[in-house]
Amino acid sequence: MQALMQDWSLTLDKIFDHAARWHGDREVVTRSVEGPIVRATYAGLHRRAKQVSDGLKEMGIRPGDRVATMGWNSDRHLEVWYGTVGIGAVLHTLNPRLFPEQIVYIANHAEDTVLFADPACAPLLAEILPQCPTIKRVIFLDAEYEAWLEGRPADAAWGGFEESTAAGLCYTSGTTGNPKGVLYGHRSNYLHAMMTLQPDALNLSARDTVLLIVPMYHANAWGVMYSAPMVGAKLVLPGQKLDGASLHELMETEGVTYSAGVPTIWQMLLAHLKETGGKLTSLQRVTVGGAACPESIIRTLRDDYGVDVIQGWGMTETSPLATVSTPSPKVAALPFEQQLPYKLKQGRLICNLDLKLVDDAGNRLPHDGKTFGRLMIKGPTIASGYYGSEHNSAVDDEGFFDTGDVSTLDADGYMQITDRAKDVIKSGGEWISSIDVENIAVGHPKAALCAVLGVVHPKWDERPILLVQLEPGQTAGKQEFLDFLDGKIARWWMPDDVLFVDEIPLGPTGKIDKKLLRTRLTGYELPFDPGLKR
């Protein structure tokens, strides 16, 4: 029997129509490319997004065409975003921090037709555009864009297509092989936004002021381009200035209550606050994800600033948010010190998704909190394949996508990432979690960043070594770090060596670049006799 409910396709234009109509005067505040803070509203941006649609149509952009952007988080970027998806074209967010050859590969693979770019990207574009023949027009998001928009009607028709229509294209940074395109749909993004809004996920409301630090080009901006307008949260977009001082200023002047970003951003902000004695007077909670969150961030934000840190896990292929470390009733009843180990996990699954742990042969593994396995995920917000290679399914026989992460799952459903499969350290047949060791080591007061890598060992196959970037002006010895780890990790997890490096390189999304670190370590040999007893 068919239900007797109305047909209402879940297309993303409806979210922005809703924001304009029912939260029309809610502000979107941007640190503009020109410098000053610019204030707009959902209603105003909706009109301008419609003007963008008009301009795109005039250029001949048709449903399914790829419209690329290369820019920081801004109101203009948001207008182009909705102006594109509203008419059924596909918004392709390019990451300006990738190597030029990668961007060329991605733009050609996507066959982008037109590009909206921040003026700061001009030198990069001068280098790559001659190699991107499909891009017929570039519009810079400054006065040029304003002139292009001016006088256009704001009545372009939006929606009217199926909810399974493609809406967004985002390439993973391709730490192995070429970048791969994840093609989001209207329905998948709509559902993802609703899923992330739940109280046990991001818990956003009309009363929140959201500072979106995660770049709009990174992993679907964690869905915030849809979730914030959906509930009418005030949105603060930081532009290109992501240093501690600029972010802190925005948080205080705009009354930011919620923010989201990768751990390195929070480390930078905390270093700035420590140096200046700054306070966080409105911030209540933050989601940290994209990489494991060190304990020191959780403790400092709570103890010194009264801010609750919630960890989230996901990847470009999962829209991205999938698990969140909000406390279960059992955990919430514990004192903070006992809650902490759960906050350090990547959390529990959001409804609409399914997870399983498997061994290399695909057999299911127990949810005992100890057994490490490959993490597999399934659901309507999870990629089924990659753009341009649709014939190659990315899922197993049961429809689960292999995340490439290795993790544990406990009986209460808490998932903990131990490593990316390619970073796993296998010592004497047992796995060592580089993430665990890194996150404890970075809690050393002299450490700015820490990374743990596996190095070939004649007896144990691999042993971990710790690389440390010290805080500016600090000096430290090896033993100091080993003593700090002593008692906090299993004895056989102890790094066989500690190397102090000038810089731990960060990749294009602000995560530690282990691939580059490994290249830098070429020729390195472990010190003789680590004295390992198991």
Ligand code: ADP
């Ligand atoms: P990339 O970093 O390759 O550009 P993503 O942003 O999609 O692409 O990264 C997803 C990966 O980031 C996950 O597979 C996982 O390894 C890692 N990750 C994301 N969130 C967390 C977290 N909270 N803890 C540990 N690792 C995380």
